[in-house]
Amino acid sequence: MTTTLQSSAGRDKQARDAELLGQLRAAIGAAHVLTDPNDLADRLIEDRGLYKGNALAILRPADTAQVAECVRLCFAAGVPIVPQGGNTGLVGGGVPEGGVILITQRLNKIREVDAVNATMTVEAGCILASIQAAAEEVGALFPLSLASEGSCQIGGNLSTNAGGTAVLRYGNTRDLVLGVEVVLPDGRILNDLNGLRKNNTGYDLRNLFIGAEGTLGIITAAVIKLFPQPVSRATTMVACDGPDVALLLFERMRSQNADVLSTFEYIDRSALQMAIDHGPGCSDPMMQAYPAYCLIELTSTGAQDALDARMEAALEAAFEAGEVIDAVIGASEAQKDALWALRENLSDAQKPEGASIKHDVSVPVSRVADFVNAGKAACIDYMPGLRPCPFGHFGDGNLHFNLSRPKDMADADFLAEYPAFNRIVHDIVHEMGGSFSAEHGIGKVKRAELRHYKDPVALQLMTQIKQAIDPAGLMNPGKVL
The missing domain is CATH 3.30.70.2190 (Alpha-Beta Plaits)
Structure with a gap:
């Protein structure tokens, strides 16, 4: 009897999935609803290969209206959505746990350049390097700069509040954005695309979505700041x-x-x-x-x-x-x-040296030297032969405290020590008044760390915000919280 009931449930799910896929094909075109395993493969794995997920389909909407329709249909069907940009994240934030993957690569238009207002309105799928080039064409600078700028998309940069090498002078991504357009978990569109430097009209909704890693909605466009082009x-x-x-x-x-x-x-x-x-x-x-x-x-x-x-x-x-x-x-x-x-x-360059354990941390600038010294000493004391490789944005207190395995150690054995090294490094960071996630986000990798170190009241407020905006928990489930 149990087997029969399970088989019946399985058939019902298949029927519901087939119905949803048909609706999605009608909404955005059959060519943009991908279900072939070969098409899905690269989108199921995060950049470092630590996580592999599963998904029903990949959706490739062409504009905000199509994104909204996809989200509305999935919301009605109770099917989770995982937004993906360039899939260059480092914390598993884009790895699906069932449901559909919605990729933004077709939302790649630069809608407006306002040279006098020093702003540009860009869609989420624009490649960061393309935005930089477009700014340069009008004698301006968009200063966000990352090693992955040739493939990462601005939507992903926004959803993770990316940092980069120019934070010291220009700030994080959040500091470079004036307005956003967001598709909410039920398919409604929040239009907060404005180019205002001063806009004191209630809660700052923009910053709810920047850094939220797609757990509250899908950013489809943004108004970004431009700066004078250095010569x-x-x-x-x-x-x-x-x-x-x-x-x-x-x-x-x-x-x-x-x-x-x-x-x-x-x-x-x-x-x-x-x-x-x-x-x-x-x-x-x-x-x-x-x-x-x-x-x-x-x-x-x-x-x-x-x-x-x-x-x-x-x-x-x-x-x-x-x-x-x-x-x-x-x-x-x-x-x-x-x-x-x-x-x-x-x-x-670390990859050919074998497995590495990566930490993206920040401490007050006054403590960065103390952290490097204490972190290296503590980690080597725990594992002699370890090869610490600290580097990063010294001027804003953000260091990538990466650890390469001892040369004679197997990759799997070393990666099994991830929790131990997290506790060593993050405890030092916490004691110095720092953060265990400076610019990479939380994703899947750091959820336990968030629960361990985050102020309980702040964590409770985050949970309440998530429940208020995404009560069904369909937007990028299993990430952050």
Whole structure:
């Protein structure tokens, strides 16, 4: 009897799924409702391959109205929806747990460029690099910059509140957005697309959805800020004895060049060595190895000579103070790009070295050196032979504290230690008043950490917001909360 009942339930579900797929094909076209396993395969796995999900279909709506209709149909059928952009996330936020995957790649129009208002209205499927290029065409800058900018989409950047290498000067993604358009879990469309710098008309709904990882709705468009396009840049990589003097160097650069300081990235030698060994076209920028490095860039709308002079003056003072051991200054655009390539290849360069455990953390800038020192010591004490590879956005307190396995250890054995290393690293971060997730989000990977460290009242409010906006729990289930 039980088997018969289960079979009947299974047939009923198949019938309901078939009915929904038929409705979705009628709504957006059969060619854009994909069910072939070969079409689904790449969208079921997150970038690092740690998670694999399952889904009924992939939906490829062409515009906001089609997104809304897809969501309305799924809501009526009680079928979950997982929004996906470029699928470049690092915390499993786009891995489906059943239901359908809604991808935004066809929502790729730049709707408006308002040069005087210094804004651009873009759809969620626009590739970040394409937005940067469109801004450049009108003599402007969209400063969000990530290693994955050639494939990540702005909708995903918004849903995770992406950081990147320019946060020091321009802020996180949230700071670069004025308005959003969102399809809510029941199919209604929230139109909050405005280009206003001042808009004090009640609750800030925009920021509910930025950083929500698609759990409250699907961002379909946004009004983003543009900035003056720099015409000159001074780029240098300096060598130093470690994070303590790097912090002193950052304080110097900020005090002397705050108006033009765009980048201050810290790189441990172990991380740089992997980029040298495995990064395409990468080579050691200096004649010998040093404990640590800082990639520094100044950008300006003024003359190149003036910017070079400011960089050289700051470096000269840093040499005299013992903060810098050696330095390489990019004399040409090609040399500057080569220095940047070392930074941009750091994450991918870890892959040939075997399994890695990654931490995306932030602490107050005043504690970044303390964290690097304490984190490395604690992790090596737990596992001798471990290869810590800390690097990241020193100037805003965000470090990617990545751990590569000991050379003689199996990948699976090392990855089994993920919970232990999370507790070691995140406890240190928490004690220093920091965050266990600085720019990558929560996704699936960090849900337990959120429950462990988040203020209980804040967690309760987050849960109430989720229940109020998505009471059926259909929007990207299993993520964040």
